[in-house]
Amino acid sequence: MNELLLTDDERERAGARLLALLDGYERGLAKADILPEPDREALAALLATPMPEHGVGVDGMFDRWEDTILPSSTTVAHPRFLAYVLGPPNAIAPYAEAMAAALNQNCNFWQLSPAASVVERSVLEWLASVVGFPSGAKGILTGGGSLATLQALATALHDRVPDFHATGLQRSAAPLVVYTSVEAHRSVDKAAAILGIGLDNVRHIATDVRHRMDVAALRSAIAQDRADGLRPWCVVATCGTVSTGSVDPIDEIADLCAAEDLWLHVDGAYGALFLLSDQMRDLMGGCARADSITLDPHKLLYASLEAGCLLVRDGAKLRDAYAFDSSYLTVADDPLMTDYMDYGPQLSRNFKAFKVWSALQAFGVKAFRDANERTLELAQRLGRGIEETPGLTLLAPVTLTAVCFQVDGYTPEQHTALLEKLAAENVALLGPVVVAGKRGIRACVTNHRTSEADIDLILDRLR
Numbered sequence: 190m191n192e193l194l195l196t197d198d199e200r201e202r203a204g205a206r207l208l209a210l211l212d213g214y215e216r217g218l219a220k221a222d223i224l225p226e227p228d229r230e231a232l233a234a235l236l237a238t239p240m241p242e243h244g245v246g247v248d249g250m251f252d253r254w255e256d257t258i259l260p261s262s263t264t265v266a267h268p269r270f271l272a273y274v275l276g277p278p279n280a281i282a283p284y285a286e287a288m289a290a291a292l293n294q295n296c297n298f299w300q301l302s303p304a305a306s307v308v309e310r311s312v313l314e315w316l317a318s319v320v321g322f323p324s325g326a327k328g329i330l331t332g333g334g335s336l337a338t339l340q341a342l343a344t345a346l347h348d349r350v351p352d353f354h355a356t357g358l359q360r361s362a363a364p365l366v367v368y369t370s371v372e373a374h375r376s377v378d379k380a381a382a383i384l385g386i387g388l389d390n391v392r393h394i395a396t397d398v399r400h401r402m403d404v405a406a407l408r409s410a411i412a413q414d415r416a417d418g419l420r421p422w423c424v425v426a427t428c429g430t431v432s433t434g435s436v437d438p439i440d441e442i443a444d445l446c447a448a449e450d451l452w453l454h455v456d457g458a459y460g461a462l463f464l465l466s467d468q469m470r471d472l473m474g475g476c477a478r479a480d481s482i483t484l485d486p487h488k489l490l491y492a493s494l495e496a497g498c499l500l501v502r503d504g505a506k507l508r509d510a511y512a513f514d515s516s517y518l519t520v521a522d523d524p525l526m527t528d529y530m531d532y533g534p535q536l537s538r539n540f541k542a543f544k545v546w547s548a549l550q551a552f553g554v555k556a557f558r559d560a561n562e563r564t565l566e567l568a569q570r571l572g573r574g575i576e577e578t579p580g581l582t583l584l585a586p587v588t589l590t591a592v593c594f595q596v597d598g599y600t601p602e603q604h605t606a607l608l609e610k611l612a613a614e615n616v617a618l619l620g621p622v623v624v625a626g627k628r629g630i631r632a633c634v635t636n637h638r639t640s641e642a643d644i645d646l647i648l649d650r651l652r
């Protein structure tokens with residue numbers, strides 16, 4: 190007897206319970222609490238429970254899911270969950286995740302995951318074509334946008350620092366400097382700190398009135414650092430800043446990086462997949478000129494967490510940064526297959542590409558393009574509603590789906606109280622924001638389930 194297997198009856202039972210759970214969850218979403226009060230007693234009891242020596246069986250486990258886990262889980266899929274840049278998963282995600290777990294492909298080298306290797310490559314090539322990268326581009330799916338940027342900057346170090354694998358940053362030389370804007374995501378700082386660049390060597394360049402990196406200020410910061418004997422190394426531009434959704438002038442920044450011989454990374458975790466719509470080319474087209482770019486399929490492709498993506502224009506540079514010889518892991522090269530352990534820091538890797546690819550198979554890219562265009566329109570609708578309402582003021586232009594506003598005369602505490610009230614009344618979960626020093630509220634309509642009626646309900650309540 191193998192204790193880790195299910196009998197035929199148990200398998201049938203588990204399938205039936207799972208389907209009932211998924212169905213009930215979907216049907217209950219619209220009426221669910223967006224931010225349920227966590228059941229502290231149940232969670233404390235969970236924590237106090239010793240590791241079970243004997244299991245409770247399939248039904249017991251599903252009961253635990255239902256009585257302990259579900260009631261204290263945030264309803265990210267609620268149509269008025271508009272906090273942060275986090276959307277509900279697309280509806281194929283649970284099935285693809287279940288199948289990926291059953292297949293349990295190890296996406297490190299292709300012998301352990303031949304179809305998965307090709308699926309990941311296919312997804313990466315599709316995404317590279319959305320960005321407009323050339324055919325030599327390569328990439329890898331990651332645990333999210335933060336990791337993609339970390340892996341991009343490690344690639345840039347390897348490319349720009351001689352003998353980087355051998356000496357790292359230990360050779361005595363002038364510090365490398367990375368430039369990003371004051372609006373950049375903190376994952377840029379985090380990557381610089383983790384990689385040993387040091388936060389002292391991250392320049393946060395000022396932004397213009399539309400919260401985009403000021404290229405003149407960037408140019409003078411680079412000149413100043415060169416004059417001071419430092420080594421300007423990399424610029425991280427943002428395509429969709431986390432607070433306001435502003436898009437840096439990437440074309441102009443690319444010109445400057447070319448003139449100054451700097452690596453250009455674009456953090457497109459929030460915004461770059463809006464490039465699925467041609468109308469975004471004017472705003473974001475410069476992304477195609479980057480040396481590397483971060484995208485987040487777990488945002489605008491509504492993949493379930495986690496699915497980030499790094500693409501590097503010159504794919505050989507990505508491979509050079511991460512490929513290490515390991516005689517015990519080698520199988521014969523096959524031009525159809527890719528060993529993803531050579532494109533990132535992980536060895537064992539799950540099959541993230543499966544859920545992205547499966548959803549594109551099931552729905553087609555047009556469905557995602559339409560959903561994203563709908564969210565852009567809904568954000569404009571909300572922005573217009575705010576502008577038309579006396580007593581509410583937009584804190585930033587609505588470029589993508591982030592809508593930042595304040596209630597005139599409100600203190601930070603009153604804004605926090607308003608956020609809590611909207612959540613407690615189940616009107617919406619919105620998030621806090623600070624724009625140019627002003628505290629306010631931010632709705633991020635990165636939610637394919639949100640409708641015009643949801644936006645109007647929020648506006649009505651605010652009024």
Ligand SMILES: Cc1ncc(COP(=O)(O)O)c(C=O)c1O
Binds near residue numbers: 336429458
């Ligand atoms: C601009 C930007 N960069 C990076 C990230 C981090 O992405 P992740 O949460 O996938 O690590 C976010 C998340 O919202 C973001 O908006």
